[in-house]
Amino acid sequence: MSKSQEYIKGRGAQSNVANRFDANTHEFRDDFLNYCAAEGDDFQESKTVTIDTFPKTIVNKVESPDVGMAYSLNPYQGCEHGCIYCYARNSHEYWGFSPGLDFEQKILVKRNAVELLEKKLRSKKWQARPIVMSGNTDCYQPVEKQLEITRKLLQTFLKYRHPVGIITKNALVLRDLDILEELHNDRLVHVNISITSLQEETRRILEPRTASIKKRLETVEKLSAKGIPVNVMMAPIIPSVNSHEIMPLVKEIANRGALSVGYTIVRLNGAIGGIFTDWIKKTMPNRADKVLHQIENIHGGSLNDSRFGTRMKGEGEFADQVKQQFKIARNLYLKDRQRRVVNCNLHEEYKDGQMKLF
DSSP states (O other), X not given: OOGGGSOOXXXXXXXXXXXXXXXXXXXOXXXXXXXXXXXXXXXXXXXXXXXXXXXXXXXXXXXXXXXXXXXXXXXXXXXXXXXXXXXXXGGGGGGTOOTTHHHXXXXXXXXXXXXXHHHHHHOTTOOOOXXXXXXXXXXXXXXXXXXXXXXXXXXHHHHTTOOEEEEESOGGGGGGHHHHHHHHHTTOEEEEEEOOOSOHHHHHHXXXXXXXXXXXXXXXXHHHHTTOOEEXXXXXXXXXXXXXXXXXXXXXXXXXXXXXXXXEEOOOOTTHHHHHHHHHHHHOTTTHHHHHHHHHHHTTTSSOOOOXXXXXXXXXXXXXXXXXXXXXXXXXHSTTOOOOOOOOSSGGGGTTSSOOOO
């Protein structure tokens, strides 16, 4: 097997595909690294690097009608978690990088995120609506452990008593349990934990640098034990990869205290189709063609689907089966549980960061 055909452990994307906005394309050659390895010399593999950015705004209005959030906030662009299916990969092209390995190795850090959020929440024109971290890349990805930008953002939400949602695959969210408990006391927070499989082997190749399944289930349990509302997202469901796990997964997260569960079905928009195809032929060669064909059947003959209303859940026999399984699973394991409505009324009293007494 040639080097180009080998599976790169610890990464999702297996190559740096061309940036569609670049006039020139390039491909990294590792001839020197191969030579060093053959000679037994020490060499340094490509490492994740951070790049400081200073955007003008941090809160984004979400225009898509089928996403389930009105506003999002992303302290980082790019994500070291390396989930192969991630729809956010395409956004890395706007920064001049590849949606392949660059997306996992070149992380843009929004250094002024806290200041921008504070400015937004103090604005007289702003009316409180839940802001979700993050709509694009994981706010608790590995770099957050050192930088603590997400933690500081949560402190800002608490200071201004503003509702916030969190979406993450990382158990690092438990580091901020002290702030989350305070937010919860005023019904200002809900947490979404993404769990796509109960099989650690599947997790390792699908989401190579995320928290283990064991840690994510423990995170659901620990947050729920504190009364913090937790929704679990099984996103995405990939036919013949994790689609057989719906019932056992919902049962497990219900036992851990989750209030609800949601799902999406995989769609491979933009450059992700090629990245995913390359990955699955290296990791699951015996069923690669079957999986790709099933994805096409779900989305009208294409790996991609941009149609509002169908792109997230798909259509056809497989999509109907998934929908029915979730209906049954919710009735069996989550029937008497309801997602809680966050409090949008307190913020006006804390516009200046201090409660008005009179």
